[in-house]
Amino acid sequence: MxxxxxxxxxxxxxxxxxxxxxxxxxxxxxxxxxxxxxxxxxxxxxxxxxxxxxxxxxxxxxxxxxxxxxxxxxxxxxxxxxxxxxxxxxxxxxxxxxxxxxxxxxxxxxxxxxxxxxxxxxxxSESEKAQGPALQYDISVPVARMPAFMIDAAQAAQARFPGTTASSFGHLGDGNVHFHVRAPKGTSDGPAWIAAQGQAINAFVHDAVVAAGGSISAEHGIGQMKRAELGRLASPARIGALRAIKTAFDPKGIMNPGKLIPLPGEA
CATH class of the missing domain: 3.30.70.2190 (Alpha-Beta Plaits)
Incomplete structure (x- = not known):
């Protein structure tokens, strides 16, 4: 401080x-x-x-x-x-x-x-949302790798999911990237598109972030939406360390329970 x-x-x-x-x-x-x-x-x-x-x-x-x-x-x-x-x-x-x-x-x-x-x-963000249904990611990558990530990840996502359009903007000084994958033009049912493609796109984007040496969370943390992906991508040692820290500061699990990592006995 x-x-x-x-x-x-x-x-x-x-x-x-x-x-x-x-x-x-x-x-x-x-x-x-x-x-x-x-x-x-x-x-x-x-x-x-x-x-x-x-x-x-x-x-x-x-x-x-x-x-x-x-x-x-x-x-x-x-x-x-x-x-x-x-x-x-x-x-x-x-x-x-x-x-x-x-x-x-x-x-x-x-x-x-x-x-x-x-x-x-x-x-x-508001203007991006107005373009139609999209999946939006708050991620971070090392500053030195951010330029390549912004270009390469967008091209790779568009190739992997035909019809989609990927773009990003961000705080270059700290490596925080807002990465968006928009549904194909003409998609009228956004929730249906997300239900059909969301899990695969999530995994694809997060794998690209990890490959670039980054983190799947930045300004907004893990929360509940990324909890499963944290479990998929983080090593058992890291999850164990997170649980140990959580237990040390909140042994009864009463502070925002289960929002980041499942505690022992939780699903």
Whole structure:
């Protein structure tokens, strides 16, 4: 645990890039120059951005150029005596252009624009859901492997389950990926599709995550929905360790019982 200074100012930028790999290189550049002041670094596919622009009234792309991928960056600043976060972010993006990591970019001119940039990010899940039935996964992979996972896992899922469309967006800075597999176009009965395909798609996606060295849970944990998959994928030693920790802190099993792992005597 650590205490951090209150935020005195922030800069929010939107950058068009060619690929998740370039987004990762941009992250490394920004981190090297701005350090801990990098508060947010989100990577978004252009198709997913299009879903937001078509679904959420009043939204528009922050940049003029159509690019395959997009990055949303927030830089926070606590010391008013140092250069402003906008100046520091602008310098970092200038270097990114020189290294051909950025195709186009914009820095919010005021708080209203900054909020508009973030509104796009915060509307992604809602806009994805509006495209039709889908299975959505909150997963994590090592940051260095995230770019390849975002491309390869989507292509593999679409090949394995014909007609589906897979996409992802996420917090590149910590490897958290929101991975979605949408039902074939024209699917009218979402629950029936999930009942028929859900278990197989779940296993396929989770196997890909584990193969990439990641975790099937990220922001939202295991809960009840992933409990069976945890049992399938985790080693007996890991399950035993989880049970031991649970029993040590909750010997009577009265705190949120059975939500993560079955305790002795449970099915």
């Amino acid at each position: 650590r205490l951090v200074p209150a935020i005195a100012a922030r800069a929010v930028g939107w950058v068009g890039v060619a690929s998740p790999a370039d987004a990762l290189a941009l992250l490394r550049l920004v981190e090297a120059q701005l350090g801990d002041s990098v508060e947010g670094f989100e990577v978004i596919a252009d198709e997913t951005l299009g879903f937001v622009l078509g679904h959420i009234p009043g939204t528009r792309s922050p940049i003029e150029t159509r690019t395959p991928w997009h990055v949303l960056i927030e830089v926070d600043h606590a010391d008013l005596n140092d250069p402003s976060p906008a100046e520091r972010l602008e310098q970092a993006l200038t270097d990114a252009f020189e290294r051909e990591l950025a195709i186009d970019a914009a820095i919010a001119a005021n708080e209203a624009q900054a909020d508009a940039f973030w509104r796009i990010r915060e509307s992604l």
